[in-house]
Amino acid sequence: MKKYITTPIYYLNGLPHIGHAYTSILGDVMKKFEQMNGNDVYYTTGTDEHGQKNQHSIETSGLNADEFLTRQSENFHNLFVDLGIDFDYFVRTSKPEHKKIVQEILQNIYDKGLIVKKSYEGLYCEGCEQFKKPSDLDQNGCCPDHKVAPKPISEENYFFRLEPYRQWLIDYIKTHPDWIQPTKYANEVLGMLKEPLEDLCISRPKSRVWLGIELPFDSNYVTYIWFDALVNYISTLNYGHNSDFDIIWANSTHLIGKDILKPHCIYWPIMLHALGINPVSRYFIHGFWIGEGGVKMSKSLGNVVDPIEVIRLLGVDALRFYLIHNMTLGGDSPISLSMLKQGYKMLANNIGNLQMRVLKMVQKNLNNKVPSSVSLNNEDKKLITDIADRFAQIYHQEISLETVNNLANDVVKSGTEVNAYFAAHEPWVLAKDPNQKERFNAVIYTTLECLRLIGLAMYPLTPETAYKILDSLGIKPQPFKADFKPFILSENNEIKVGSPLFPIIE
Template sequence: MKSYITTPIYYVNGSPHIGHAFTSVMADILKRNRVAIGYELLLSTGVDEHGQKNQEAAADLGMEIKDYLDMRGKEFRAVFDMLDVSYDYFVRTSREGHKTAVAGMEQTIFDKDLIVKKQYTGTYCKGCEEFKRESDLTEDGQCPLHPTMKVEQTDETNYFLKMEPFRERLLQHIADNPDFVQPQAFRNELKQMLAEPLEDLCISRPKTRVTLGVDLPFDPDFVTYVWFDALANYLTNVGWPDEGYADWWATCEHLIGKDILKPHGVYWPIMLMAAGIPLPKKLSVHSHWVGAGGVKMSKSIGNVVDPIEIVDTLGADALRWYLARHMRSDSDSQISVDFIKQTYNSELGNKIGNLLSRAAKFSKSRFDGKVPAAGPLSAEDEAIRAAVAEAVKGFGAWIDLPDIPHNLQKVITVCDDMNTYFAEQAPWELIKNPETEERCRTVIYVTLDCLRLVFEALRQVIPTSADRALAMLNAPVSEDKAWKPALDVLGQETDLGEIENLFPRAQ
């Protein structure tokens, strides 16, 4: 069984930001989930190195294009490595194999008379690197996604892909495949985009304006429009057009932000139809991050959250946890350094890490450094065990993007229950009386085994911290078989590992 997950490839005209971090971390969580349940995975992420914005960014820094692209590519890769994103393929669109494949796709479509050359006058947004209709702009004539970047009136000759012949076919595909775009709100938005006849899509830029890109195979005076070039990476990553790509491609799921729904939901499917290639399986769309109070993040306001700074101060798992817990698919979500610290301290620190520390240290000091053997289980033991097994079972099955925060809420809720159980059973009192010592051993075993199960599930979300916790419990997870949530796996009378403070309090 295969699963191919992609993130967008990110423009390198600036440093990695929280949006880049979010999409790639969520893709990583989905990958870890599917690997855990027995799938063979391919996860791609990377950088889009072509286009006018990147060309100008290199010029602004006075750098040679190649040196600039190398620098930015290393920067993005380093951030994803820092965030424990287990990508299998890191995209660079400057790769010769990719450029050759893009040109081949264009030639195939051109040979079908689906690409025409014509003069065009229109409004161009450099931020989006695309032409805009009047209805796409705000009342004051600006791009809603780049309100501080003045749109340009452009009059030039370019090559255009005929879009309208494929509109009804794409609408039918959406109707026939209800899961093609999720969640439902974005599926409806895409259908609205396709409700009216489509204008031809400009797929070139004259070299007099942009030189950083793939040469058109049928006219060397032009380079390929950056979106046409970038979208094709999803195919070239799995070896298209060579044999062997189809099995991966049939499972392809694109993770994207809502701002790029149109390129992925309109341009890309029509490009594929024009080239005679099957469509991807699914578009999973998410909303955006905004600052505290719902204010858009801005350097001038000072509310930008730098993923590198968060990792440097709190660790990768603090950021991964917050992103996974608090994104809503259908509306924008708030983020700030203070919010991340509060969530880290209250949930990871107080509710999960503190219980592990208390139970493991108690067992270490009172039972000769070993996991105690359990005696008969009480109704309270059985209840908490059943609750934990139920709470984590979502991570033992296929999860989709909206399932991630939903499943984590169940984990936090059951961790509250575990803390209540531990406090009510009061093993520190039970150990004082020889008659209740066996009961004490049972409470400690139940608590540690339940924590073991929680951390096995959380390996999909906070892998480094989860593996550290499992090392304390001397309970490594076998990678040789699919993971299934199970109780009574923690070895009785086995040595505990070194106990450490898993989530030190953030100030």
Template sequence: MSEKNFYITTPIYYVNDIPHIGHAYTTIAADVMARYRRMTGYDVFFCTGTDEHGQKIQQSAEKKGLTAKELADKTMENFRKLWEVLNISNDDFIRTTEKRHEVVVQAIFKKLMEQGDIYKGTYEGWYCIPCETYVPESSMGEDKTCPDCGRPLQKMEEESYFFRASKYADQLLDYYEKNLKAIMPKSRYNEIVSFIKSGLRDQSVSRTTIKWGIPLPGDEKHVVYVWFDALINYLTACGYMSDPQKLEKYWPHVHHLVGKDIIRFHCVIWPIMLIALGLNPPVSVFAHGWWTVEGEKMSKSKGNVVDPFEMVKCYGVDPFRYFLLREVTFGLDGDFSEQAMVQRINSDLANDLGNLLNRTLQMVKNFRNGVIPSYTSFNAMDEDIKECIVSTFAQVEEHMSNFAYDEALKSIWGLIRQGNKYIDETMPWKLGKEGPEERLDTVLFVLAEILRATGLLITPVMPYAAQRLWQQMGLPGKPEDHSICGYVFGEFPAGIKTAKGDVLFPRIDLEKWKKEKAEREEKKNSMPDPGNHEEQILIDDFTKVELRVGQIVEVEDIPKARKLYKLLVDLGYEKRTIVSGIKEHFTKEELFGKRIVVVVNLKPVKLCGVESRGMLLASGPADKSTLALLTPDKNIPLGCRVS
């Protein structure tokens, strides 16, 4: 059986939220690798999908008045649609609620129990519901919070089944010591090896406190722990139990792309599960970084979550794909900025690549009636171009074997810039007027070769743009059907007619773009988000909130608090201190004497050392660029109830 098989996966994505730039980033990276490997002669299997079990899904569904399955069915479609928009070439899309997956999970659980690797016990510890994981006390944040998401932990004790992870720790270490690229980048490798050496605990792999999951075979009051269930998706999709030939073909060559937040599951628990099953651990797990947005962490409250659908609509799918992989070293954190993307489009795509194609086609049209001529002989300058092309293919292969997408693109753009330099140095426009004719033919042929090589190399990243380049050069078929490994300089089919078309990447006018972006932001912030409503409540729920009219009688700064005021509010029957984060929006003079509406039955909380006993009400757009206080429109007596 050929060893040129390649299995690549994304993580399966949780369906309790809408897709964002992080989901797009991992999936685009996997797609580019899958396309590249197909073009280098590999038989590729590429899988993505959705993770649909667990407490988070159950709770999110309840809030929306849906069953967990209804929520999963609805949200899953958002991912399918996004992959279509992003031109993702996955071979399979797996859902953990599918019967094929449930059968595999239960069979694996049963097998591990029978061989003594899963046993029953009692688990007591601090549990993070959003992350669906127990957190050791040594890893807890301040005030017993989750070290990953910062939310409060809950003390839980429950009967549980445990997986003997500790039994296989030495075997896993041995594997990593012999396979230094099994975890990438190198910093993550060091982190995981150090973690394993510090000692592994057996892992809880079942839950009794939730019902939304795969029932345990033989003990259905338990469901399979969501992470144990989710990791097995990679085997389900690869034919474990259902297609032994497929498993034999692809599993020895599996590569996982994941975010750095889930690396321990993929590099500790998962490979140990595989070793226990008698299967090889992944060839590589690459953990990439996180995206911030213009220097800030993405969050719904800030209104700065990047919508991939919107980015594709505004800039096109190929520029978006290119920007994500070129802007940041894969493995490091990155900062997303629309302005940076516009600059890349104008410089790399329009000025460099688009200009090379446009100049070449125009000169072929002007001097050879649009037909690519054949060459006579190559001089030293042409031979340098040949060497540059050959070395570019070699560099791209080396970088892609290390998932160094940005470095691969830098190498390709080095060739493109060399092509533009070649035009400037050979001056075809001068040769067209003064000759010699044979030299002009050779120069135009060499330029056609540069573009043929470029078209092949950019295809995995920008399939649509590569196809348009291919068509304008008059080349037959699709570039993705040609082998990157099979490129040979000098084999451009001379005599074919080019078909100069629309500009490959139009330049973006910066002033016009700034205006349009501002209008987009204004529209987004001024309109309520119809999908961001809270769950429906009954009138009895509302009456539990005690709202009363108050008046601000004192306003003080709080030392070292940039956003907070300490307010003294007169409620008629008493005065209360309220701490409020409105300092950026109001001066003390604007607040003093203002009548407001106050929530008076909130549990007191300390903020910056000051006890706050209530909350005033305000409204504004998602980005909090402006804020208005809720005030009575008549001179209502202080302390009156609002209902």
């Protein structure tokens, strides 16, 4: 089946942070999980290169727009490559192919009479790039997100009427219980839909904002950043010019953070509905990464976790695993360098040491060959089949935030079980007793076979580690498939002792 996964596109007024790394890793994990199940996935991530925030950054950078946007966009692109993210298309909204489709869509909605021009007076927060109602502000009259008082602005603008679609959207959410996951966010959106929706201002006068896509029906204006950015989800599929659009859109997933619920779950489905396009198939909404002890990350507190530094210290896979394993569903989750180091040590103890110990025993006692014609007892067989069944079950589930989180949990659980088995049977003692040769072989085989299943299951989470584990067991062919049939290793598999998966760190 053909599937489509997207991340939000990221603003270029700062450097990529752990939140960006998380969403893009999550998409990659989901893509690899789907591919192991035989599905064909088109995965996009990228950068949002318009709007007032980017414009301000350009103006203070001393660079021209193109130089600035290219340099900043490369920071994201390069990080995602370093994180092993296998995106199929990297969106840059400054590209002409995206601009063209945004303009076609604006013209289409304008021609349907759904856009009106009127003069508007209101309080405008530049940080949010949105007009604010007095009820949106904190007790100091400031934007609660930006802690700045919005400026009073009076200007003529174009508006898209949302209210006529409100009841349709409420009904859609109520009749599609899995559309917005986890459910608490669906309820949050329903809460936003209790009051009539104000007209959405979709233009910005060029006198104020020059970095944007010109309205096709009025060259004095550029389009509002969300009306531009959201369209990336269909411009990457070449909407309007691609006869396969409906096929791939019919199985589409948006991964988003909880802070962009309103544009994604209210503006976007209404825009699509106005265009006669079905909504995205599902949203997966995640919380934020916060500092240890629940404090917000900030430069002044010195608790910001920089993904580039984490990769340098702990490698890519420890970061990927930590993020998927530790994100609380429907909530925020703490992260710090010391927590990441603990996660690294857990992987080193649970998987890395086990692999190294068993491989060295095969090297020393079995001439690098998987023991052949072993007689496994019931305990050996049960351990192998339990782990095989567990992973087969996970890989049969519909993908969700919960599924990938459960996968990480099951990897740890299986590693713990195999370690306990290995410790209880003391193969290093059996190896010294010629009468125990058969038992030694069975314990080694069981451990190797479990390690193979764990390595295979880990592939979406930690592709490099999975590849190393399977390679050390003499298993070559990629792409890996979610085939957890047990008792596959045989004397034909040549064992290779390589370097440690998670070498000791300070």
